Amino acid sequence: MEQLLRVQNFTVSRDGFGAGENQSLERPFGHADPGDMFAWAGATASWPHRTDPGGGRGLDDYFTRDFDRNIGAEIMGRNKFSPHRGPWLDHEWLGWWGDEPPFRTPVFVLTHDERPSFTLSDTTFHFANADPAEVLERAREAADGKDVRLGGGATTIRRFLDADLVDTMHIAVSTVELGAGARLWESPDELRDRFHLDVVPSSSGVTHHLFWRR
Amino acid sequence: MEQLLRVQNFTVSRDGFGAGENQSLERPFGHADPGDMFAWAGATASWPHRTDPGGGRGLDDYFTRDFDRNIGAEIMGRNKFSPHRGPWLDHEWLGWWGDEPPFRTPVFVLTHDERPSFTLSDTTFHFANADPAEVLERAREAADGKDVRLGGGATTIRRFLDADLVDTMHIAVSTVELGAGARLWESPDELRDRFHLDVVPSSSGVTHHLFWRR
Incomplete structure (x- = not known):
């Protein structure tokens, strides 16, 4: 059975950035305001972090x-996964998501600085110093026949696009303008030679871009 | 947990009919051509009846x-469920779907003419001489905490809408014109007083109408 590599619900600014500059512990998206960027998703009934009905x-x-x-x-x-750069000073950082990360599957973190795997609730984090094709092979094995989600950020998605490993991609383009940061694209049209593209405006203001291989 | 009643992938003609006139064994949709009506769905990777990748x-x-x-x-x-009208002459008719119906859950067929339940593969058909609220209660119990799909036709959906039992509704409006048949609506705007409505044109030519309760 075919196992796809899928980008889902990845949100970029109108000018193509997945996050702003100067990420820190307090600002996981740098100068970008995630409340603005992800307002469209937070307003839906199925948003994984929703606590009310x-x-x-x-x-x-x-x-x-x-x-x-x-x-x-x-x-x-x-x-x-983390605002830290370079070798891990300790292994206390367990991600941004608290005790119950929303992934509920194995998660492979691409990093030059490996560390031991750990489990939080239904999610196990592994750390892989590998190239995209290698880590995709490990993730497919762990996915047990199911698809693999490519979670971002923009730089990571670019690496997998450049290696031609992405099968489908859902990018929500928001109305926010960032000016600088981690760039996914100059324009979605760059990908039309390799992908079909449906461009779907939503009443929430974002424009969904749905790519699938030609 | 909330159990929704959901209409999904129900396709109507541009003039609001879910099927044509003169249903028969050979023409389950009457004078409507299901090949035209459902072309949008048949072209997708996830169409339940798809056999190729x-x-x-x-x-x-x-x-x-x-x-x-x-x-x-x-x-x-x-x-x-069936092109037959009136009391069942025998119980040989087992639906249009062959040995493996795509439902894979209990299915409740609303009919004045009850008959014994039967099972084909993962689908069990029950026959209920009941009003919409009663059959919904039975279906919710059988659904074991999950949602219930309201499968149509148009007349059945109208009955549940009139009883205000429908929570969400996805109607694909095709470009086909039928002129007569089982009518869902004169216009989708009739439902705006009770439902939010997203109207989403697709590159396939259909226009998806997504309703959810106000």
Whole structure:
């Protein structure tokens, strides 16, 4: 059975940045305000972090509810996992997500600085000093027949796009302008030679971009 | 936990009909051509009846892949199950779907003419001479905490809308014109007083209409 590598619910600014500059412990998205960037997702009924029963069930909800469908593993970059750079001083940092990370699968963190795997609730984090093709092979094995989510950030998605390993990609383009940061693209049209593209404006203000291989 | 009643992937003509006139064994949709009506769904990777690995993974695929997500039972009208009218002459008719119906849950067929339940592969058909609220209660119990799909046809959906039992509804409006048949609506705007509505044109030509309760 085919195991896809899928980017889902990845949000970029109107000018193509997945996060701002100067990431820190207090500002995981640097100078970008995640409240603005992810307002579209936070307003949906199926947003994984939602604690109350409300939320919209329109177009945007089809994307948030698809987050975990047939996903058996995630791959993410070092900077999605942590604001630290360089060798780990200790192993106390366990990610941004508290005791119950929303992934609920094995997660492979791409990093030059490996450290021991650890488990929080249903999520196990592994650390891989490997190239994209190698880590994808490990993630596919761990996914047990299901698809693999490529979780970002923008730099990590670019590496997998450049290696031509991405099968489908959902990018929500927000109305926020960032000016600088981690760039996914100058324009989504750059990818049209390799991907079909559906461009779908939502009433929430974001424009969903859906890519799948030609 | 909330158990929704959801209409999904229900396709109507541009003029609001879910099927044509003169249903028969040879023409389950009457004078309507299901090949035209459902072309949008048949072209997607996740269409339940697909046998080859191809198909699009754009916007339309988010709807076909959502068909079975968190669904624990289906309710359908008599005419979706069978072209026969009136009392059953025998119990040989087992539906249009062959040995492996795509539902894979309990299915409740609304009919004045009850008959014994039967099972085909993962699907069990029950026959209920009941009003919408009663059959919904039975379906919710059978769904074991999951949502219930309201499978159509148009007349059955109208009955549940009139009883205000529908929580969410995905209607694909095709470009086909039918002129007569089983009518869902004169216009989707009729429902705006009770539902939010996202209207989403797809590159396949259909326009997805997504309703959720106000």
